[in-house]
Structures are given as structure tokens and as C-alpha cells.
Amino acid sequence: MPRWKALPDELDPQIREFASQLRRLVDRSGLSVSAVADRTGYSRTSWERYLNGRLLAPRGAVAALAEVTGTDIDHLTTMWELADRAWSRSEMRHDRTMEVRRVSRARAALGTAEEAGAGAATEAGAAGAGPREPAPDEPTDLLRDEPRDPPRHPLPAAPPVRPLAPPPAPPPGSPPAPPARAAGAPAGGRGRRRVLTALAAGVGLLLVAVAVVLLVDPGGAGDDGDGRTAPPSSRAPTTAPGTPLPAGVKCAGAGCAGRDPETMGCGGEFATTVSRARVGPARVEVRHSVTCRAAWARLTGAAPGDTVRVTAKGIGGQEALVDADGDAYTPMVAVAAADDARACATLKGGAVGCTGG
Known part of the structure; x- marks a missing residue:
């Protein structure tokens, strides 16, 4: 049975070459994946993802592997930079594909709503328009819109229209009356209604635009399932102003x-x-990073079901569960000094032990 699984077919050539190079280094060293994990400080689960092409190894893991295997770190870092750029391109293509799908779904949803509204408006207009007059040369029998059956409830006859009496003549010497408004000129109330209608239409368009934005990008870029894409809060590292972080630290x-x-x-x-x-x-163990001003706990040589927890002074802890690999590490807690962190392990058999007594 071969030691390594076949790399995924969809991998970029640069990423495939880099993963293959990592496998060759591990093979030449004669170390198992568990031994590599123990000597580099990265878990066995993570190294299996790196070596199987499911996740790009971070720069720190690459530097640690170069030190363990006695490899030139500059050459290995150069290959890592090429693979990192290829990985970023793959993520961008994935994001663009997902964005196109979201836009298509949003357009389809909005198009369905608009068609339904247009159909209702057309039916309403047809119902209110009434029968049209036939053209002089058009057969009248084709334009009749009479019901086949007489209506069951005939409408009452309209009352006769009384002609309006002419206005009384103004007395002699009175000022002339203002000119009458031309027929068809909009009244003040009708003009206001038109303005309000235009404002309502503008507000409706604005709401549609906001809905499209929310449908296209409901919360920003997400994670790809292997932890490669960092959450929004981690993309902007919290550090002192003017103090840049080393390359690869986020x-x-x-x-x-x-x-x-x-x-x-x-x-x-x-x-x-x-x-x-x-x-x-x-x-x-308690693992501490001065650069990140954080600490975490690591448990090795354990059994599935054992747990490990890290706590810090005045800060809630983080916990991890050991899986089939026999080791685990917790998420980080922020600490001002390394002595502020404490790690405790609880085994399934009931044994409990902590660092520092």
C-alpha cells in the first residue's frame, strides 16, 4: 500500500509540485508524519492536510520542516511563494464563481417578481380600458366585447345629467375675473400626487438596489472548509500602530x-x-508566541476522547478534543506574558494534570 494518497486532480500545477516536494523531504528524512508533527510544533492532522494538498502549509510550517530535514530554507521558501500565489488565484476563481451564481440567483428572483408585477399591471390596464371603438374599415363583429350570457344583476340606470347653469354676470365696475384654467391642465392636487408617485418610485428603486447588494454579498467572503480563508476579524490583525507583523503572521x-x-x-x-x-x-504543554502575544495548549501521546484546555488570567479558556491522531491543540488565548497561560489535560480514565503543578 503506498504511503501517500494521490493528490487531487484539480490542484494547480504549482501547488501540486510544492506538495510533492514536501512529500520527498519527509521521505528522505525517514520520519513519520507523527514525528514531523512533534518536531515542528504543528499537529499531525495539519501535516496530513499539507502533504495531501488539501491545505497550503503556512510559511512557519515550511520553515520548521526545512530545519528538521536540513533543507535550504531559501529554496523551499521560493517554492512556497509560488504555491501561495497559485493558491490565492484558485481562491479568487472560486470566489468569482460563487459571486456569479449569487448574482444569477438574485437576477432570477428579481426578474420573476418584475414579470409578475408587469402581468398584474397589464391585466389591470386591460380591465380598465374598456372596449375600443372600431376603425372605419374594420369589421365591427371582430371587436365586439359583449358577454355571451346576459348579466344576472343588471346595473341601475344612471341619473340624468343636468346641464350646468352659466355663471352670473359680474356687476358693473367689478374687476375682471381671472382667466379660466385651460382644459386638461393638471390641478394642484393632481400635481402633488404625481410628485409623491415619483418619490415613491425612487424609494422603491433604492430598496431594490439594496436587496440586490444583500443577495450578491450577504456577509463577505467565507471559509473554504479547510481554514485557508481567514475570517474578517483576523484579516486586520490587532497590533500596536506602526508595528508591522512578520510575513505569514495574521x-x-x-x-x-x-x-x-x-x-x-x-x-x-x-x-x-x-x-x-x-x-x-x-x-x-503550553505553547506561546511572543510575536502574536498569544498562547495555546497542546496534548500529545493521548487517546481519542481525551481533552486539553488552556486558560489565562482573567480570560475564559479554550478547549480541544483528541481525535484518532492521538494529539490535539486548542485555539489561542491572548496573554500579556507566557506565565499567564496554563494548560490542563483530562484523560478518559479520570486522570487530570496541569502545567505549573
Whole structure:
């Protein structure tokens, strides 16, 4: 049985070449994926995703692998940069495809509503227009709109129209009356109604535009399922003004709270183990990143169902569950110093142990 699974067919050639290069480095080192995970500080689950092309390894993981395998980091970083650009292009194509689908659905929904409104208006206009007069050379029998059956409830006859009496003549010497309004000129009330109708139409168009925007982009770009696309809060790292973050690091301080340390670039070369403890056959550690001003807990050598938790002074903790890989790490908590964080492990057998006693 081959050691590696076949890479996905839809992978970009640059990403495929980079993943293959990572596999060759691991093969030459003679290390297992678990050993690579233990020596680089990245979990076995993450390395399986990197080596199978499901997720692009962050720069920190690449640097850690180069150090473990004795590879020239500059050459490996160059290949990573090419793969990173290819991965970004793939994400852009995916986002454009999803945007086109959302726009198509929005247009279809709006088009259906407009057609229904136009049909109702046409029926109303036809009902209110009444029968038209036939043209001089048009057969009258084709334009008759008489009911086939006589109406069951005939309408009452309209009362006779009385002619209007002419206005009384003005007395001699009175000022002339203002000229009468021309026939067909709009009255003041009718003009106001037209203005209100135009304003209502403008408001309706504005509401339709807002609905289209919400349908096209209801909440911004989402995640692709492997954690590659960062959430909006992590794209703008929280750090001191004027202090740039190293390449590959995406958060700092409170902006890292609850985030994955590997996805945010806080692991690898930017992290150290500041304290550890043994809990039965397992080992629990506190991992701390000075660059990200955050800490997280890692549990190795455990069994599925064991849990690990990290807490910080005055801050709620983060927890993770061990899966079939036998290890796990928690999301991050923001800390001012490495000593502020504490990691605890709880095994299914009931054993509990924490760093720092």
C-alpha cells in the first residue's frame, strides 16, 4: 500500500509540485508524519492536510520542516511563494464563481417578481380600458366585447345629467375675473400626487438596489472548509500602530483569541514551549508566541476522547478534543506574558494534570 494518497486532480500545477516536494523531504528524512508533527510544533492532522494538498502549509510550517530535514530554507521558501500565489488565484476563481451564481440567483428572483408585477399591471390596464371603438374599415363583429350570457344583476340606470347653469354676470365696475384654467391642465392636487408617485418610485428603486447588494454579498467572503480563508476579524490583525507583523503572521493580541495558531501563522518559528507536564502516558504543554502575544495548549501521546484546555488570567479558556491522531491543540488565548497561560489535560480514565503543578 503506498504511503501517500494521490493528490487531487484539480490542484494547480504549482501547488501540486510544492506538495510533492514536501512529500520527498519527509521521505528522505525517514520520519513519520507523527514525528514531523512533534518536531515542528504543528499537529499531525495539519501535516496530513499539507502533504495531501488539501491545505497550503503556512510559511512557519515550511520553515520548521526545512530545519528538521536540513533543507535550504531559501529554496523551499521560493517554492512556497509560488504555491501561495497559485493558491490565492484558485481562491479568487472560486470566489468569482460563487459571486456569479449569487448574482444569477438574485437576477432570477428579481426578474420573476418584475414579470409578475408587469402581468398584474397589464391585466389591470386591460380591465380598465374598456372596449375600443372600431376603425372605419374594420369589421365591427371582430371587436365586439359583449358577454355571451346576459348579466344576472343588471346595473341601475344612471341619473340624468343636468346641464350646468352659466355663471352670473359680474356687476358693473367689478374687476375682471381671472382667466379660466385651460382644459386638461393638471390641478394642484393632481400635481402633488404625481410628485409623491415619483418619490415613491425612487424609494422603491433604492430598496431594490439594496436587496440586490444583500443577495450578491450577504456577509463577505467565507471559509473554504479547510481554514485557508481567514475570517474578517483576523484579516486586520490587532497590533500596536506602526508595528508591522512578520510575513505569514495574521493576528496579534486580542485579534488572535479563539483563532487557530497554525492558520494565523503563530506556530512554528514564532512559538516556543514554555511549560509542560505529564498526565499518565500523555504530555500537555503550553505553547506561546511572543510575536502574536498569544498562547495555546497542546496534548500529545493521548487517546481519542481525551481533552486539553488552556486558560489565562482573567480570560475564559479554550478547549480541544483528541481525535484518532492521538494529539490535539486548542485555539489561542491572548496573554500579556507566557506565565499567564496554563494548560490542563483530562484523560478518559479520570486522570487530570496541569502545567505549573
